[in-house]
Amino acid sequence: MRKKSEDNLPLIALVGPTNAGKSTLFNRMTGSWQAITAREESTTRDRIYGEVEWQSWRFNLVDTGGLAEDESELYQKIKSQTLQAVTEADLVLFVFDATSGLTPSNLQFIKTLRQTKNVWLVANKMDSPKRRAELSTYDYLGLKTFAVSAIKGNGVGDLLEAASNDLPKVKINDPSAPVITIVGRPNVGKSTLLNSLTKSNRAVVSPLAGTTRDIVTEKIIIDGTDFLLADTAGVRRRGRIARGTEDFSVKRALTTISRSDAVLVVIDASEGTTRGDLHLIYFAHDLGKPLLIVINKMDLIETGRMPFHRYLHKFPNIPVSALKGENTDKVLTWLKENVASGK
The missing domain is CATH 3.40.50.300 (P-loop containing nucleotide triphosphate hydrolases)
Incomplete structure (x- = not known):
C-alpha cells in the first residue's frame, strides 16, 4: 500500500x-x-x-x-x-x-x-x-x-x-514545519530513533558505522502539530573523519544543526559520554537551540552503570531504547512542549 x-x-x-x-x-x-x-x-x-x-x-x-x-x-x-x-x-x-x-x-x-x-x-x-x-x-x-x-x-x-x-495538481502553500535535527556519533542509533519516532523504515539501519550519509527527513504530527525530523550522518572526532564523502557529510550535519529549530543529541548508553558527544551538545547549546539528550540503547546496560560526564546533568535528557520503542513517547512529548509550532 x-x-x-x-x-x-x-x-x-x-x-x-x-x-x-x-x-x-x-x-x-x-x-x-x-x-x-x-x-x-x-x-x-x-x-x-x-x-x-x-x-x-x-x-x-x-x-x-x-x-x-x-x-x-x-x-x-x-x-x-x-x-x-x-x-x-x-x-x-x-x-x-x-x-x-x-x-x-x-x-x-x-x-x-x-x-x-x-x-x-x-x-x-x-x-x-x-x-x-x-x-x-x-x-x-x-x-x-x-x-x-x-x-x-x-x-x-x-x-x-x-x-x-x-501529476495531480497541488498549489504551493508556504508555512513549513519546525525542523528537529537528530545528531550523534556513528552507530549510536540515530536512524533507529528516527524510524521508531515515525513508525517507519525510512533510514537504512545497519551495524556498520556511518550508514547514513544523506540528510534523511520525515514528517510527524504530534497532537495536530507538524514536525520535520532530520537524521544526519554520524559525527566522529575530527581526527577520525575520513576525507571526501564522510567529511562533507559531517560538515553538512553541523550546518543542519545551525538551521534547525531544535536538536536531539543521541548518546550510546553502553559507551557513556565521550568528547564527541560533548562537542555536539555544546555546539547546539552555544547556538541557542532547544536541546534534548536522548540516551539510547538502555536495553544493553544495567541500571546505574552509565559512565556519564558530570556536565550532562545540565541538560534535559531522556533514556530510551529506540530498537524496542521504549520511552520514545517521552521524546515526542518533549518536542510538543519545547518547540514552537511554526517558524
Whole structure:
C-alpha cells in the first residue's frame, strides 16, 4: 500500500544504476543540497525526500540508492529502500548515464517496473548535441524519454514541465514545519530513533558505522502539530573523519544543526559520554537551540552503570531504547512542549 504524505502531494521516485547522477538531479530539481553527490558509487543509501515547486505547483521527489548487482546485506537493504520508494510513487523516473547506456539488468528492472508503474526514462549526462541525437536508440521501449544534464541543468526544465502536467495538481502553500535535527556519533542509533519516532523504515539501519550519509527527513504530527525530523550522518572526532564523502557529510550535519529549530543529541548508553558527544551538545547549546539528550540503547546496560560526564546533568535528557520503542513517547512529548509550532 502506498504511504501518502500528510499533505497528499504526488510523489516522483528517482531510481537507476549507481553513479547515474540521480542525486545531482534530485538536488537540481529540489533546489537543495540534501543529497550527497560524489564519484564514489552508492553514495545515497536511504530514501531522501524533497519538495519541488514548479510554476506554482508542488510535488514530492524521492532519491534512492543506486541499483547494483551486489548480494551483501547492506546492498539488499538499500534495494529494499528503493522498492519501497517505487511502491509509494505516482511516477518513476529511471535515470541512467547516457555515456554508458542501459544494461540488460537495467532493461529487466524497467520491464518489471512498467507492469505496475508509470515509468519515464531520463538519460543523464547529455552534455553534447551528438549524445542527444543518440536518444532515439531507446524509442523501441515505447517510454517517454528525456535528455538532461543534471549538473548543468540542461533539459531539467522540460522534465519538470512534463511531470507537473502529468501529476495531480497541488498549489504551493508556504508555512513549513519546525525542523528537529537528530545528531550523534556513528552507530549510536540515530536512524533507529528516527524510524521508531515515525513508525517507519525510512533510514537504512545497519551495524556498520556511518550508514547514513544523506540528510534523511520525515514528517510527524504530534497532537495536530507538524514536525520535520532530520537524521544526519554520524559525527566522529575530527581526527577520525575520513576525507571526501564522510567529511562533507559531517560538515553538512553541523550546518543542519545551525538551521534547525531544535536538536536531539543521541548518546550510546553502553559507551557513556565521550568528547564527541560533548562537542555536539555544546555546539547546539552555544547556538541557542532547544536541546534534548536522548540516551539510547538502555536495553544493553544495567541500571546505574552509565559512565556519564558530570556536565550532562545540565541538560534535559531522556533514556530510551529506540530498537524496542521504549520511552520514545517521552521524546515526542518533549518536542510538543519545547518547540514552537511554526517558524
